Amino acid sequence: MSWLKFILDKPTIPEGVEPQEQQSTTGVYYDTEWSNGKAAKVVRLFSVWGFMKPAIGLYGSPKVIGADRLDEIDGPVVFASNHHSHADTTLLLATIPAHLRRDLAIAAGADYFFGNRITSLLSTLFLGAIPIERTRLSKLSIENTESALKAGRSLLIFPEGGRSNDGWNGEHQPGAAFVAKRMGVPIVPIYIDGTGTVLPKGSNWPTRAKCAVVFGEPITIADSENPRSIAKVVERRVAELANEFSVGWWEAKKQSYRDQTPSAKRPEAGAWRRRWALGPKPSEKRHSPSQRRWPKV
């Protein structure tokens, strides 16, 4: 059975040769092009309607604000949202208007979602995820996101680069702005509230709580703007949306013009003071529909 030995025995490497670094097929190198196909889209459709919508409805009974701001958009956009929990993706896949959700790619951490072939396959198939490196603006991450946009897919990015540890929003990295500018597509800011309670970081099982999604006006990017300044604008818009959720559209608008929008970024303080400053849990302070002070915009 010499042929079997030939197949099973790894060939030895000649002494003078430097072993080639094996090209990984997972992580940021994972090829997700197949997920643009019809079959994959059908699977994603089923996963949204068959699992995500019922699950988030059961655990988060989400309130959606500002979806009408996206009615006029038909081309690909970059969605930029704050990030508290793995439930964020489920929530957004369940609430982003159908015409933009049909072709939606989720920029997901290559190290986490694409760590091996199985997670890569599942993330791509069920979430429509594409791998990006969270810690740096790498060429491959940009290529991946641009390919998705070129294929006509909208892109969901969490520009904070990871889930919040404490409920505060983090600083926005310029990646989302960079890609949107290069591809000439608008950025839609999104504020998510409550998912940190439904499925906090470190937790494996959801608990029931109220959550909400606030969609902002699409931000069109001028050629003269640089990605860092755009990222700042998006970060401020997300904070305004958070404020809109708390105090209502009109009050938030006025505060915005007076430059008095409260920052959603974590204050420079010790861990307990940061948590303290958040006040009661979102589910506790959230207004029920009957108590709503401002009509849905």
Next chain:
Amino acid sequence: MSKKPTAPRPGFVLEVDRQTPPILFHHGEGFRMEKLPIGRTRVIYAPEPLRGLEDPDSAIVDALKNPIEDDPLPSLLKPGMKLTIAFDDVSLPLPPMQRPDVRQRIIEAVLDMAAEAGVDDVHLIAALALHRRMTEAELRHALGDRIYESFAPDGQLYNHDAEDPDGMVILGETKHGESVQMNKRAAESDLVIYVNINIVSMDGGWKSTATGLSGYKGVSAHHNVHTMEQSKSFMDQKKSELHKSNWRQGEVIKEHGPRIFQIETTINTNTFGETGPMSVLQKREWEWSMKDRASFTAMNTGLKAMSSANRRKVFHSWKAPYDITSVQAGEVEAVHKKTTEMVYKQHLVPVEGQTDVMTMGLPYLTPYNVNSIMNPILVMVQGLGYFFNLYKGKPLVREGGVLIMSHPTPWEFHPVHHPSYIDFFEQVLADTTNPAEIEKKYEKQFAEDEWYRHLYRTSYAYHGVHPFYMWYWGSHAMKHLGQVIIVGGDPKAVRRLGFKPATTLQDALEMAEDVVGPQPTITHYHNPPILMADVT
């Protein structure tokens, strides 16, 4: 989102040691894995395939609109003009490339411009010189159905006929007395656009028109024993008499012939793809994964179980996924300079010093047996003509050294494609294998034979003189080498070629020691992909 994050690695020379795994040898429509002697053997590996152009169609249009040392193509196209588009025949590229072929891409771009300019009189000619005619299927593959169906029905797309008494003209003579002959339609055109594919450094330049559109009289000016023996090698343009002769003929074309607009392309060496069952063939042996080893074993076992005809069918159905690495258009010599740079970039591997014994595994294909049988003469031409000559500077093997080739070398010929080869093998080689003697005694008789002429013109046969050219192609190597040994070949056919048969590589190496002495140095020319050794 296909990714190629690492740059292609350059070629290199491996010193064989204890850790070196068995090395792949092509063996016709099969393979051999050979353990090479430790401590005195080198293996030359080709550079990895270069990256292809991202958007070849735009690059083609750009090259046509911004040619090198010539006017933009659209400005040369006028209503009422006589335009001839000549293109390389079935001998390029090897193996044939996946659709769309580069000729289709280019000619479609040229025809778009010609249509816009209102050019009606357009002829397309397969510039095959004395090769066999291309079949309809081959023309369709090279040019695409759109072109074939637009031009073939009205007789505006056809194979060059070097024996058409009314279809050839003599343009003049070079200062060395070499005749320059050309297809009459091309010669009388206001503009000839030549569409070339460059696979090795010998292709292209003035050879495209001076040889491709020529006939026996023009071709025999350089396809002769003297020129070939003086071409050291014919792949090294500076040291190639063949190249110089074609360039002299080019001078005559420039002076007395039609205006030539040359379009040259280079392709990378991605012959068997980066994925798929054949991809293992262009990987380095110690990098074969378990999947590679399993697919190679399955392929080899499957091939051994097949009849030779079926094996041939499998291999000849393979279409290579080559990428186009460059396109340049304009004045012939300026264009060819750029083309050569790209070819060298893909093929050159620096090698220090010559060797006593050179080994090589010969594949199933030469330029002259596409969709055909690789007969013993073509085995000789692949080894001694092509692979031996793929050097710059000095030959890889020293003078008086030994060449060991691996190929089954069956006594088998394609009766339609190679009728004159059969008689050459049976009659001429039975008499002598000396190229000069063969040239003197037999060439004229075969070249002017009416039956071969008829078959060349009306069937799909190579010209009667073609096997002679093949033999001359190997004349430099025959003169240089002390002995040629074929491993695993049909002993009778090998002996007819004037070579020695050996059953195993070990036997061949022992036989070689009788010629070059004990413990000789060995260099293995590893392919695919092809490479060119820059020997210093």
